[in-house]
Amino acid sequence: MPSEVRKAFKILRSDGLIPLVRKGVPFVHDNYISSHLPRAVVQYNGVAVKAGRLFDTSLPWREGHRPQFESGLISAISRHVSSGDDVVIVGGGWGVTAVAAAKQVGDSGSVTVFEGAKREVKRVKETVALNSVSDIVEVHHAIVGPEIHLKSAAGDPARVPPDQLPRCDVLELDCEGSEIDILKNLSSRPEYVFVETHGIYEAPTDEVRKVLEELDYEITHCEIGAEDYRTDCEEYDIYVLTGQRI
Structure with a gap:
């Protein structure tokens, strides 16, 4: 008998039909139905x-x-991205910050995204197109710095040394642990650097702060990574540091 069926019978015997339905419907939907829906x-x-x-x-x-x-x-x-700015983002994710930055810089600015995972590259491009900012955002399938952790399979990305990143006004780093290596090997100093820290991926907040300060950046803000996941962010040390060049 499959383990799921045994668990269902156990819940039915111990708790009754209604709790079984409450637990069973989400389980069936999420595991057997959702992936087939549009x-x-x-x-x-x-x-x-x-x-x-x-x-x-x-x-x-x-x-x-x-x-x-x-x-x-x-x-x-x-707060800090303005019309006409050139923004570089390392770690594209769903493309949400790329779209937000594109709306801030407008037609006179640019947003360049480097994403190492093949699936996420597709997602970024899709989100950029969906929000009508494809003429502002350029997406590269590339890993910048060391490959510490990717959200999905890499595919066949290019390799970009941190010192070869384009010059920019604003640099955003959300690259699952590669942040410190990238910061230490930059060849330019953007006016602002936004870093999402990852304590479980070799980029703890205190160390990122120290590196930014050694590079002559003043930490103007330290914020939780995502308010809707505050508990997880606090547990796993996920914050966003804003550094302004001194």
């Missing part, structure tokens, strides 16, 4: 992304809209 557009901190599935916003256990997604980086972008 993809759906949801809002991540005001940015449209195809991160959902049909009915996600109607089902209480499914994660639909996320108004606080990447709240630390989005806050830094809204």
Whole structure:
């Protein structure tokens, strides 16, 4: 007998039918139905992304809209990215910060994204197109610095040494542990650097802060990585440091 069926019978015997239904419906939906449903557009901190599935916003256990997604980086972008700026982002994710930056810099600026994972490259490009900023955002399938942790398979990315990153006004680093190596090997000094720290991936907040200060950056803000995941961010040391060049 499959383990799922044994668990269902155990819940039925101990708790009754209603608890079984409450637990069983989400399990069946998430494990056997959801992946076959059409993809759906949801809002991540005001940015449209195809991160959902049909009915996600109607089902209480499914994660639909996320108004606080990447709240630390989005806050830094809204404060410090201006019209005409050139922004470089290392670690594209869903492309949400790329879109937010593109809306700030406008047609006179640029946003260049480096993402090492093949799936995420596709996601960034899709999100950029969905939000009509493809003419501002350029996406590269490339790993910058050491490959410490990727969110999915790399595919066949290019390799970009940190000292070969384009000159920019603002640099955003959200690259799952490569942040410190990149900072130490930069050849230029952007006006602002936003770093999402990752204590479990060799880039703890205190060490990132120290490196930024050694590079003559003043830490103007330290914010939680994502307010909707505050508990996890606090547990795993995920914060966003904003450094302004002195």
